[in-house]
Amino acid sequence: MIDLQLIYWLSGAYFAWLALAAIHDRSHSRPKANALFWGVLALLFLAGERLPNAVVGLLVVVLALIAGFGGLGQGTPARRDRDPAEEARRHGHRLFLPALIVPLFTVLVAVLLKDVEIAGQRLFGAQQTTLVGLGLACLIAIGAACLLVRQSPVVALAESRRLCDAIGWAALLPLLLATLGSVFTATGVGEAVAGVATAVVPADNRFALVLAYALGMALFTMIMGNAFAAFPVMTAGIGLPLLVQGQGADAASLAAIGMLSGYCGTLMTPMAANFNLIPAALLELKDPYGVIRMQIGTAIPLLACNIVLMYLIVFR
Structure with a gap:
């Protein structure tokens, strides 16, 4: 059964990867602060329900302090092998197709597939089915985007890190x-x-x-x-x-x-x-x-x- 816990674990794993990528990036302006920020967030997603409320609250305060004192910096992800502007001109409006997958698949899960069973077992959890559909839709959209521009998921991860570094705590x-x-x-x-x-x-x-x-x-x-x-x-x-x-x-x-x-x-x-x-x-x-x-x-x-x-x- 696919439930919201799986989405939390996937999100936590991604934030943990951001923390590791920051700490191993020698060109990063503030690697330790970034690693701590994304690492704390990863811990909250991976094990937040198992932590005492006071500990969770303290970790949220830590996130706020890092962001509030300007602790986040930017790293240097892998160099792009293609020019983004040229890619945008070449693919045109087709670039919007992966983005459209997100709402369409979310509605599909929330409305038509929410009660689907396989061998007597629910495919999706009964709670927060819409959020589960949204999480899966994002994964499918990433795959579709990679197929559209003929790039690997590794490139998608690198670009996502570039964006997270640029946005920082505002994400x-x-x-x-x-x-x-x-x-x-x-x-x-x-x-x-x-x-x-x-x-x-x-x-x-x-x-x-x-x-x-x-x-x-x-x-x-x-x-x-x-x-x-x-x-x-x-x-x-x-x-x-x-x-x-x-x-x-x-x-x-x-x-x-x-x-x-x-x-x-x-x-x-x-x-x-x-x-x-x-x-x-x-x-x-x-x-x-x-x-x-x-x-x-x-x-x-x-x-x-x-x-x-x-x-x-x-x-x-």
Whole structure:
């Protein structure tokens, strides 16, 4: 049976490889710090559930200290034997095919294959099937990309290390911010938001509640840097108590459009560094906020469309 534990082990093995590659790279600017950072992350993925909570918390603090004090550096992966620009011109839009495999295969597993059995045994674990499908989809996409450009998986590993070195600690932002959302919910931030919303927004005005939820998702995402962090707070504060329970809104469609509203906030905030600041740095743009400035013209109309869709769909 393929379950989420296997995905964790594969991820942990990859982070362990990053640590070993850094420590053996003599040209690396900060090999020990990089090795410690990726090594700690590998330990958390490989054995986190077997470690005491206090130890896990301490290891997370270690990660934050390494990143916060600028401990990560860059190494020198193996030289490329092909020019990336020339490869991009030669393959054109076909380069997007491996990326499209990721959502397609994830949906295939989550919807059509989730209950498949072989010899009376489930093919995929009953828990977190979507995440299992996502992990497998990424592996299949890597294989497809290697076939498309006729390169070996070793080259894929080298290029992935180059990218991880360039992005650094920001690669963990989605994971950490999603965890931050859970922490906020557990500490009662959602209840505080609900109190403010009920005091300001008329409880019997559906459009006002939809507006508060969608705008709240976008604004909290801009503050926290990730829609996954904003989602549990806004859904616990406004979505579930006021829209689902109070107005009978459909929870599934409300959550889906709510997340899309949050993503509009992602397009407009420097807090989403891995989406907006890192690409500007990698592309060596003169304006570090150039990506955000270009995206605002799309984000605001898209948010307005999400508000209209939410109002028209979730109450049907």
